[in-house]
Every structure is written in structure tokens, then in C-alpha cells.
Amino acid sequence: MNDETRRMPAAGSQPPPSFTPQNTPGGRPRSTQDAVPVGGEHAPVSHVPSRPTTRRPSGEQRPPSSVPPARSGAPASRPPSARPARVSSSPHAAVRPARATAASPAGPGGPAGPGGRSDATGPGGEGRKPRLRLRKRRIIAAVLTLLLVLVIAWPVGLLMWxxxxxxxxxALSGAPDTPGTTYLLAGSDSREDGAIASDGTEGARTDTIMLLHVPESGPTALVSLPRDTYTDVPGRGPAKLNAAYAWGGPELLVASVEKLTGITVDHYVEVGLGGVKDLVNAVDGVDLCLDYDVDDEKSNLKWKAGCHTVKGKKALAFIRMRYSDPKGDIGRAERQRQLVSAVTKKAANPGTLVNPGKQVDLIDSGLGAVRASDGTGIVNLGRLALAFRAASGEDGITGTPPIESLDYRPGGVGSTVLLKPSEAPAFFTGILDGTLEPGRYDADGLVKEKPASDEKKSDKK
Structure with a gap:
């Protein structure tokens, strides 16, 4: 067989398209210049490098091949691993490396190599998972933003409302400031139901007068001033303390308290005792304690000695009763402090704080009967509640100023409460500068017990 015959393919086989003879003798281009590009003579030339052909001298033998020659009449076959990659006839085709199979080693371009594609995404899924992750992150961010707005907007809206x-x-007198912050709490009562007998004073009444002082340093103090305290009312002369309210309203009451104690009032808060009933009901009742039986006709209070959970109507009678109390106004002042402490404690319960409906009911009931001095807002009232709790704690001061007589009769004003002139001024000075010893003070000016006993007693049933 000569060289030309040896180069011809076996009968019936077709040469690759890119090597179809095009006007070249012998059926194969002699050089790259003679090759015709895939797709026709006007198509761009593929960048596949062609192997140079070397013509062997006549008579030179071809080196033996490991592949047996094809039988006559049948196309020559090659092992699968030796097959050349198929070349596309598209003019834009480029030579691509063969895809890695399961048996292919991991490496550059493979499943585990750089630039490889993860089989987990599947065909056409390379960009789907990143898009889903991005969408999920946006949804989470939107939900968190909405929750943040609600968390901020609800308290702000509730505060404004x-x-x-x-x-x-x-109410404020404009007197020079004194150190610390002082609140004057007054409980007004119209007496329309006749629960408290008239004492001859005309006009409105204040049956509860409490002075709450937060010093710059030292214990917080909550002192009940007996409503019948004999004092000098500015512009009116000697009279009972609650007569100042009847004559001149909150302003004259504030001025009278400042003259009696030497402490300037910063915030005045007045609570209608008729609203106490709604306030107690808003917190679902409170626990109150009294260590003796009561059957009082004027206040309609019927009480069995001990601690009981009561609703608004009975709580109101509890703080208004005084004629059946052996300590009179002093005992009533103690019960009034006990009620305020119980309501404050119940309102601060987590079940109330996290319940929007309870919050609205509490604010609506509590503030519906409240009047405050100009400039006193809800934030100041919140601080007042905190100060009240501090005064009722183990490190606070509660009680009354030292009392000389519970039935002092100077003439012209009936029976009054006379403070000890030798001890009361020092008592108020100690409260003002925070030097008074913490504890619960009785009418004798002595510390009887820690003020926390009010809350501890109310916890026992």
C-alpha cells in the first residue's frame, strides 16, 4: 500500500466536517492556510490550533499503533477516552472543555474546583438560590422594621394620649426653690353623699394631703399632713389646713403647706376621691389590711379584721372611714397611704404593663379624675409614682410629723390637730436635706417600724 492509500479513510466512513477536502489534492489540506473554516469559507476561523502535518519520505514506515487497524469496509473505531470533542458547526462556537463526570477528579473547572458548578443547584439553578436568599432577607428586614416601629410608636402614642x-x-405659688423635688398630693371630696360630716368649713374639701419629697441625697419621704392641722393660712390667719383649699383652691393650699413646712412645692397633683373607685377596678382590685373589725355607718365600711382583696367601692369606703378609727385622721392617713401603695404596686405588675388594654383602662381611669399644676405632665406623674414606691420601701420615710394634740381647740375653728412646735420644724428640715433616718414615724415623732411593712402586710391574706 502506498502512502496515499494509507491516508485514505476506510470505505463508508465520513471525514470530520472541518477536514472535508476543498479543492485540495489528496483530500486533506496541506497547511493551515489551505484549511476551510467550519460553516463555510466566509465563517470566522476557529481558534483551534491545527496540528502540523509532516510528509514522510517515500518508503518510511508508520510507527506501529496500539489501536488495531479497522477491517476493510468498516469505519475505524477509537476508545471512548481517545475520541476528540465534537466541533460545532456554529460560526460562534468555541472550543469548550469536556464536562467533568462523576469519575473525573476534582480540580480546576470541576465540581469542587474554582469556577466549577455545584451539582446541588441543578441545571439552570445557579442564580435561583441567591435570589431566594436575598428575597428572604428583605422580608425579614421588613418585618423587623415594622416591629420596631410598633414598639416605639405605641409607647409614644400612649404617652401623648x-x-x-x-x-x-x-397651683404653684412661685416661692423660691428649695433643694430636691417636692410633690403635694391632695384628695378632694365633695361630701355630696354625706360620708364625712361637715365641720363648718364652707366650699370644697381636701380630705387627703400628702407631701412627697425626693432630696438631692438621702431617703425619699412621704408625709401625711392631717387635714385639721392648725396653721396660719396666708391672708386668712389661723385655721385648719384644709380650709385653705376651701377659701382659695389649690394655690392657697400650696402656699399654706409651704409656710407650714418650709419646703417649696414643685408639682401639685389633685385626685378626686370619687375616681378612686374606677382606678381600683381598672387594676382588678387591691389587697388591703386592717387589724380590727369595722361597721361604720357614715362611710358604709363593713370590715372583718385581716387582709382582703377589695374592689373600688369598698376601697373608697376604706380610705374615707375615720369615726370608727381609734386614731381618727392619723389612722385614715395611714389607710390612704396603704391604698395608694397597693394601687401603685398592682399597676406595676408585668401583666398590666404588657397588656395594651389594661394600660388604656388604667390611664383612662386614673387620669380621668386628676388635676395637676401647670407644667406637670405625664412624665412627672410617672416620676411621682416611682418616688412613692421608693418612700414605701425599706430605705424610705413614711408617717406623720410630730403631733402635740389631736384635739386642740384654740377657739373659733373647732377641734384641730396641733403639731409639736419644738420638733416639727426640725422634722421637715431633715426631710428637706435628706438627713432624717429612714423608717415609719408615728405621731410622737418616733420610728416605729420600717415603711415596707405596709406592702408586706398587704401581701398576707
Whole structure:
């Protein structure tokens, strides 16, 4: 067989398209210049490098091949691993490396190599998972943003609404400031139901007068001033303390308290005792304690000695009763402090704080009967509640100022409560500068027990 015959393919086989003879003798281009590009003579030339052909001298033998020659009449076959990659006839085709199979080693371009594609995504899924992850992150971010807005907006809106419910009244006297922060709490009662007998004083009444002082340093103090305290009312002369309210409203009451104690009032808060019933009901009742039986006709209080959970109507009678109390106004002042402490404690319960409906009911009931001095807002009332709790704690001061007589009769004003002139001024000075010893003070000016006993007693049933 000559060289030309040896180069011809076996009968019936077709040469690869890119090597179809095009006007070249011998059926194979002699050089790259003679090759015709895939797709026709006008198609771009593929960048596949062609192997140079070397013509052997006549008579030179071809080196033996490991592949047996094809039988005559049948196309020559090659092992699968030796097959050349198929070349596309598209003019834009480029030579691509063969895809890695399961048996292919991991490496560059393979499943585990750089630039490889993960089989987990599947065909056409390379960009689907990143898009899903991005969408999920956006949804989570939107939900978190909404929750943050609600967490911030609800307290702010509640605060603004609560602040709008506070009725303001001119009350402060404009006296020079004294150190610390002082609140004057007054409980007003119209006496329309005759629960408390008239004492001859005309006009409105204040049956509860409490002075709450937060010093710059030292214990917080909550002192009940007996409503019948004999004092000098500015512009009116000697009279009972609650007569100042009847004659001149909150302003004259504030001025009278400042003259009696030497402490300037920063915030005045007045609570209608008729609203106490709704307030107690808003917190679902409170626990109150009294260590003796009561059957009082004027206040309609019927009580069995011990601690009981009561609703608004009975709680109101509890703080208004005084004629069946062996300590009179002093005992009533103690019960009033006990009620305020119980309501404050119940309102601070987590079940109330996290319940929007309870919050609205509490604010609506509590502030519906409140009047405060000009400039006193809901934030100041919140600080007042915190100060009240501090005064009722183990490190606070509660009680009354030292009392000389519970039935002092100077003439012209009936029976009054006379403070000890030699001890009361020092008592108020100690409260003002924070030097008074913590504890619960009785009418004798002595510390009887820690003020926390009010809360501890109310916990026992």
C-alpha cells in the first residue's frame, strides 16, 4: 500500500466536517492556510490550533499503533477516552472543555474546583438560590422594621394620649426653690353623699394631703399632713389646713403647706376621691389590711379584721372611714397611704404593663379624675409614682410629723390637730436635706417600724 492509500479513510466512513477536502489534492489540506473554516469559507476561523502535518519520505514506515487497524469496509473505531470533542458547526462556537463526570477528579473547572458548578443547584439553578436568599432577607428586614416601629410608636402614642388627659390648674405659688423635688398630693371630696360630716368649713374639701419629697441625697419621704392641722393660712390667719383649699383652691393650699413646712412645692397633683373607685377596678382590685373589725355607718365600711382583696367601692369606703378609727385622721392617713401603695404596686405588675388594654383602662381611669399644676405632665406623674414606691420601701420615710394634740381647740375653728412646735420644724428640715433616718414615724415623732411593712402586710391574706 502506498502512502496515499494509507491516508485514505476506510470505505463508508465520513471525514470530520472541518477536514472535508476543498479543492485540495489528496483530500486533506496541506497547511493551515489551505484549511476551510467550519460553516463555510466566509465563517470566522476557529481558534483551534491545527496540528502540523509532516510528509514522510517515500518508503518510511508508520510507527506501529496500539489501536488495531479497522477491517476493510468498516469505519475505524477509537476508545471512548481517545475520541476528540465534537466541533460545532456554529460560526460562534468555541472550543469548550469536556464536562467533568462523576469519575473525573476534582480540580480546576470541576465540581469542587474554582469556577466549577455545584451539582446541588441543578441545571439552570445557579442564580435561583441567591435570589431566594436575598428575597428572604428583605422580608425579614421588613418585618423587623415594622416591629420596631410598633414598639416605639405605641409607647409614644400612649404617652401623648395620656398627657392630653391631664387637666391642668394654676397651683404653684412661685416661692423660691428649695433643694430636691417636692410633690403635694391632695384628695378632694365633695361630701355630696354625706360620708364625712361637715365641720363648718364652707366650699370644697381636701380630705387627703400628702407631701412627697425626693432630696438631692438621702431617703425619699412621704408625709401625711392631717387635714385639721392648725396653721396660719396666708391672708386668712389661723385655721385648719384644709380650709385653705376651701377659701382659695389649690394655690392657697400650696402656699399654706409651704409656710407650714418650709419646703417649696414643685408639682401639685389633685385626685378626686370619687375616681378612686374606677382606678381600683381598672387594676382588678387591691389587697388591703386592717387589724380590727369595722361597721361604720357614715362611710358604709363593713370590715372583718385581716387582709382582703377589695374592689373600688369598698376601697373608697376604706380610705374615707375615720369615726370608727381609734386614731381618727392619723389612722385614715395611714389607710390612704396603704391604698395608694397597693394601687401603685398592682399597676406595676408585668401583666398590666404588657397588656395594651389594661394600660388604656388604667390611664383612662386614673387620669380621668386628676388635676395637676401647670407644667406637670405625664412624665412627672410617672416620676411621682416611682418616688412613692421608693418612700414605701425599706430605705424610705413614711408617717406623720410630730403631733402635740389631736384635739386642740384654740377657739373659733373647732377641734384641730396641733403639731409639736419644738420638733416639727426640725422634722421637715431633715426631710428637706435628706438627713432624717429612714423608717415609719408615728405621731410622737418616733420610728416605729420600717415603711415596707405596709406592702408586706398587704401581701398576707
Amino acid at each position: 395620656a398627657n392630653s388627659k391631664v387637666e391642668h390648674v394654676a
